[in-house]
Amino acid sequence: MNMPSEAQVTFFLTGRRAAQELEALDTVRLRPAALAAYLDLTRLRHDFPVVLIEDAGEGAAFAALSALVDGVLESAPGAGEQTRLRAHALRIEREIRTLVANGASDRLPALIDSAAARVAPLPDRAFAESVQRLREGMARDGLVVDCNAALPRRLLGHVWRSVARVKGEAFRAEAERLMHGLDAILRADHAQSRRGRAATELRAAIGTAHAEAFDFERMAQLLAPVSAESTLSPARRARIESVLTVLRGQRFFALPGSAVEPYAFEFEDCASALSAFRARLPEMAALARALAVAALEVEGEYREARHDAVFADFDLTGMDAEALAQFPDLLVCLNEKALHTPENQALGEMLESGLPVKVLVQTDDLLEAPLAGSGHLAMGSRGRQLASMALGLNEVYVVQSASSNLVAMREHVERAMRYVGPALFSVYSGASEHIGGLPVYLVAAAAMDARAFPAFSYDPAAGGDWASRFSLETNTQLERDWPLHRLEYEDSEQQRVVEEIGFTLADFVACDTRYARHYAQVPREKWNGGMVALESCIAETARGLPERLPSLVMVDAENRLQRVIVDDKLVREARRCREMWHSLQELAGARGGQAARAKAQSAPVEPQAAPPAAEASPPAQMPAPAAAEAPTSAPPSDEPYIETPRCSSCNECIQINPRMFAYDANQQARIVDASAGTYRELVEAAENCQVAIIHPGKPKNPKEPDLEELLKRAEPFL
Amino acid sequence: MTTMATECLLQLCEERHEIEDYQGGVPRWCTGCGDNAILAAVQRLCRDEGLHPEKTVFVSGIGCSSRFPHYMRTYGFHGIHGRALPVAEGIRLARPDLKVFVNTGDGDCCSIGAAHWIHAIRYNMNMTVFLHDNQIYGLTKMQASPTSPRGTKSNTTPRGSYLEALQPLSVTLGVQNVSFVAQAVDWIPEMLYDIVKAAYHHRGFSFIRIVQRCPEWLPKVWDPWLHDPSRIQVLTHEDGVPVSESLAKVYRNRLEHDPANLNRAREIAADTDNIPVGILYRNPEVPCYEDLRASTRLRTTDYVKAGLETEFDKFTIWPQA
Numbered sequence A: 001m002n003m004p005s006e007a008q009v010t011f012f013l014t015g016r017r018a019a020q021e022l023e024a025l026d027t028v029r030l031r032p033a034a035l036a037a038y039l040d041l042t043r044l045r046h047d048f049p050v051v052l053i054e055d056a057g058e059g060a061a062f063a064a065l066s067a068l069v070d071g072v073l074e075s076a077p078g079a080g081e082q083t084r085l086r087a088h089a090l091r092i093e094r095e096i097r098t099l100v101a102n103g104a105s106d107r108l109p110a111l112i113d114s115a116a117a118r119v120a121p122l123p124d125r126a127f128a129e130s131v132q133r134l135r136e137g138m139a140r141d142g143l144v145v146d147c148n149a150a151l152p153r154r155l156l157g158h159v160w161r162s163v164a165r166v167k168g169e170a171f172r173a174e175a176e177r178l179m180h181g182l183d184a185i186l187r188a189d190h191a192q193s194r195r196g197r198a199a200t201e202l203r204a205a206i207g208t209a210h211a212e213a214f215d216f217e218r219m220a221q222l223l224a225p226v227s228a229e230s231t232l233s234p235a236r237r238a239r240i241e242s243v244l245t246v247l248r249g250q251r252f253f254a255l256p257g258s259a260v261e262p263y264a265f266e267f268e269d270c271a272s273a274l275s276a277f278r279a280r281l282p283e284m285a286a287l288a289r290a291l292a293v294a295a296l297e298v299e300g301e302y303r304e305a306r307h308d309a310v311f312a313d314f315d316l317t318g319m320d321a322e323a324l325a326q327f328p329d330l331l332v333c334l335n336e337k338a339l340h341t342p343e344n345q346a347l348g349e350m351l352e353s354g355l356p357v358k359v360l361v362q363t364d365d366l367l368e369a370p371l372a373g374s375g376h377l378a379m380g381s382r383g384r385q386l387a388s389m390a391l392g393l394n395e396v397y398v399v400q401s402a403s404s405n406l407v408a409m410r411e412h413v414e415r416a417m418r419y420v421g422p423a424l425f426s427v428y429s430g431a432s433e434h435i436g437g438l439p440v441y442l443v444a445a446a447a448m449d450a451r452a453f454p455a456f457s458y459d460p461a462a463g464g465d466w467a468s469r470f471s472l473e474t475n476t477q478l479e480r481d482w483p484l485h486r487l488e489y490e491d492s493e494q495q496r497v498v499e500e501i502g503f504t505l506a507d508f509v510a511c512d513t514r515y516a517r518h519y520a521q522v523p524r525e526k527w528n529g530g531m532v533a534l535e536s537c538i539a540e541t542a543r544g545l546p547e548r549l550p551s552l553v554m555v556d557a558e559n560r561l562q563r564v565i566v567d568d569k570l571v572r573e574a575r576r577c578r579e580m581w582h583s584l585q586e587l588a589g590a591r592g593g594q595a596a597r598a599k600a601q602s603a604p605v606e607p608q609a610a611p612p613a614a615e616a617s618p619p620a621q622m623p624a625p626a627a628a629e630a631p632t633s634a635p636p637s638d639e640p641y642i643e644t645p646r647c648s649s650c651n652e653c654i655q656i657n658p659r660m661f662a663y664d665a666n667q668q669a670r671i672v673d674a675s676a677g678t679y680r681e682l683v684e685a686a687e688n689c690q691v692a693i694i695h696p697g698k699p700k701n702p703k704e705p706d707l708e709e710l711l712k713r714a715e716p717f718l
Numbered sequence B: 001m002t003t004m005a006t007e008c009l010l011q012l013c014e015e016r017h018e019i020e021d022y023q024g025g026v027p028r029w030c031t032g033c034g035d036n037a038i039l040a041a042v043q044r045l046c047r048d049e050g051l052h053p054e055k056t057v058f059v060s061g062i063g064c065s066s067r068f069p070h071y072m073r074t075y076g077f078h079g080i081h082g083r084a085l086p087v088a089e090g091i092r093l094a095r096p097d098l099k100v101f102v103n104t105g106d107g108d109c110c111s112i113g114a115a116h117w118i119h120a121i122r123y124n125m126n127m128t129v130f131l132h133d134n135q136i137y138g139l140t141k142m143q144a145s146p147t148s149p150r151g152t153k154s155n156t157t158p159r160g161s162y163l164e165a166l167q168p169l170s171v172t173l174g175v176q177n178v179s180f181v182a183q184a185v186d187w188i189p190e191m192l193y194d195i196v197k198a199a200y201h202h203r204g205f206s207f208i209r210i211v212q213r214c215p216e217w218l219p220k221v222w223d224p225w226l227h228d229p230s231r232i233q234v235l236t237h238e239d240g241v242p243v244s245e246s247l248a249k250v251y252r253n254r255l256e257h258d259p260a261n262l263n264r265a266r267e268i269a270a271d272t273d274n275i276p277v278g279i280l281y282r283n284p285e286v287p288c289y290e291d292l293r294a295s296t297r298l299r300t301t302d303y304v305k306a307g308l309e310t311e312f313d314k315f316t317i318w319p320q321a
């Protein structure tokens, strides 16, 4: 029997199920076979729970608990000790996983303690040692969180706060440095001023021990004539004081000892984020300006002639992306359901105008009822649409991922949070009320595998072409339409069978109670060779009666294999889903698509372009080697001259006649006016010059006395 | 961030300086003294590098050469004999924003200050050090110094000195953490300038021994080298200092030497027949002490006061009440 039955074909084509032949799909009892192995996640070392690391600085802001444990195990000494530590650590890890899955919400050290107390209630020295080593080895503090509806917000909020903290630290250090520097300028001025040298101030400066030894009144009188009112110009003082006022009154960062309450940067909706940003912009500009002026003042580099004009114009136009990047970015956490028209508009506006905003759009229900009666599955369409709109803007960092995959996407998540400019995070939580009985983690992971919610990232700063900016790398088996899972089972003859089955959109949708009518369970006795994997017949568009029907392998509560057929409507959805996946692959250059081709071509083209350009230029007129030094070839020896570049600035000649000899800009001697002195002076200078670089030439005045003798003395220097 | 904006603004106000901007008092050195040439080269460097006089400091000990800071219109510290280097190290730690130069004589550095010299090399703090080596105590009117050639007749060695001269280059090259050693002679100003410049650009303790003539007390000692260019051995290398065409015509004794080669540098330094001129050794990888000990802690008045009080309290003898 290799053909589907008539009832099966009818179901496929029309979705009508003949009750006596086909059973309804029980979405609670039956699970896609690929998921069967993962139902108890507490027994599996996977990416959850996650530790939201406090004070991570520039390091990773979060990490899988299992990865932290592995880190400790890797650095453990000695093989024997390692085995024991390993056994203990893994038991504690599993216990923490169970605690967190059951709703415990605590920090890592506390959870290690409660897990340890549960695993080994009685004192056990070896175990206690392992616990100690684990605590020390992890040396991290932070909330431990599981994969659930609250995760995307918690995790992204945490990363955002880590980035904001680093910025805050940098600002604090810089602001304190500048305020200290400006303050020092004012104090130095005071110390030199008449007020600063008044008797009372002088007395205070000496301290109590020896105060009686001095007459401070007299001291002040003596100092008064050499003390100015102020060494600072009124303009400079005003500038410094106004900068200090701005720095002290700013509300963008919490500074220790500051009386002003800092602004909030986390918002529930885009409209209020946008209006807060607009309202604060003038203050941001004032602060950025104050920082720049302060830095110049502290360096002593503020030049009124040049800088006054620059800073007079330094208003909002001075606030480019780089300037904005020193402030905390805005964080908006939204649920996809909240994206109504005005909210959408505000979001679009923020992203388009490149505001420093990080937006999380969380999707909980991927398979909600079709919009606008298109008949298609929505597949998280609002979040997805938003993500593709943001991709189109080119300047937005976009991260899309199921929550289960966020650990794998950590680097992108952190880079996006640090990105100078807007970032959009589209996250599917997996917490759908229509999917019962499966852990949220598994649902989220299933959505990704089914390519219903593929993960991708777009980093505008990552390179010149799409293939380098756009990445699908965290998706499983990304070169395939759908990933293959290994399925091992015993058949009716108790033989072990290993099969590889693809996890398709239909497998994912089969978990959702609302779509059960698109599936029909085929009783074991009605199984036939015409029931084939969906992937193998998805390309066939039905003409006439189909000979093969797409079917899924599922597992029931008793762990028995069941086969389920799918109707054509769902196959069409799977096909659509596959096409969307293909276009993503193409963007990433993974399908030999346009991006990949462009990349492949660009390599040989560029080097070829260079030679013709070089050939085109005429034989280069080589610039003469920088002629820093004067020529050393001797000028006509009738004229007196000095080999100036060799002059060692010894002053001999200058002292003989400073009108005849003088230094040039490099403090080396030359003859400036040979007629300003006698031939005798020239000859004496030549004799006294230790490096012998003065050449007296021939006498100009034939009447000068003793010429004959002088000419003789000049001979060695001609 | 702000730094970027500030950098742009700083570029905006880059100023041209003239050599006069760096000239302080009129030098009181003897006419013909080699220190004049060193002063000219250093002032030229300041001008060409656009150093800000208020961000530049010259530190010296005692001696003719140590009068150098007076002749610079920058900050200066004319210290005590032999202690230029510790003072410079303190400045470097307290004011990392300043460019630090040190002028020291052969007596100042190699005699009374020798211990500081050795340790300063090892600390490798970023400063440019000029050893004005005239082989004599000049200021105190001619006493033999450690670098005086054997047989030097002086007020302390009327029958001629008995010991072989100490070789400052060899000593410096022998100390752990040495990072830059060069030699120049005052009478080839072009090379002197280039070497000073290379030393200035090296981050670390840049030591230049400058063979400096003292026509007042040792008028003839350098004549054999002064009048015979073939005894000046010019070190050439692509990582060394350039030799101009005109110089190359006069100074034909050239030796290709890679400044990264420490052992070879030591061999060259040991040659007393020739005067090697150029960069003997350069290693930019040696860490600077001030970087190793860098602290981001802001030095507020209170912080400094508290630190000083703690130190002073260790020594205070309280007056009887």
Ligand SMILES: Cc1ncc(C[n+]2csc(CCOP(=O)(O)OP(=O)(O)O)c2C)c(N)n1
Pocket: B062, B063, B064, B065, B066, B081, B104, B105, B106, B107, B108, B109, B132, B134, B136, B137, B138, B139, B140, B145
């Ligand atoms: C502690 C101390 N000891 C001795 C002296 C005397 N003194 C002054 S300068 C000098 C030697 C200077 O020789 P050098 O350092 O070579 O400098 P030059 O004058 O040759 O440039 C001496 C010993 C002093 N000033 N202080």
Ligand code: SF4
Pocket: A642, A646, A647, A648, A649, A650, A651, A652, A653, A654, A668, A669, A685, A688, A689, A690, A691, A692, A693, A694
């Ligand atoms: S005497 Fe010779 S070395 Fe001295 S300044 Fe004059 S030219 Fe220069």
Ligand code: SF4
Pocket: B028, B029, B030, B032, B033, B034, B035, B064, B065, B134, B138, B139, B213, B214, B215, B216, B217
């Ligand atoms: S005594 Fe010698 S070193 Fe001192 S200034 Fe005179 S020439 Fe120069």
Ligand SMILES: [Mg+2]
Pocket: B063, B105, B106, B107, B132, B133, B134, B135, B136, B137, B138, B145
């Ligand atoms: Mg000396």
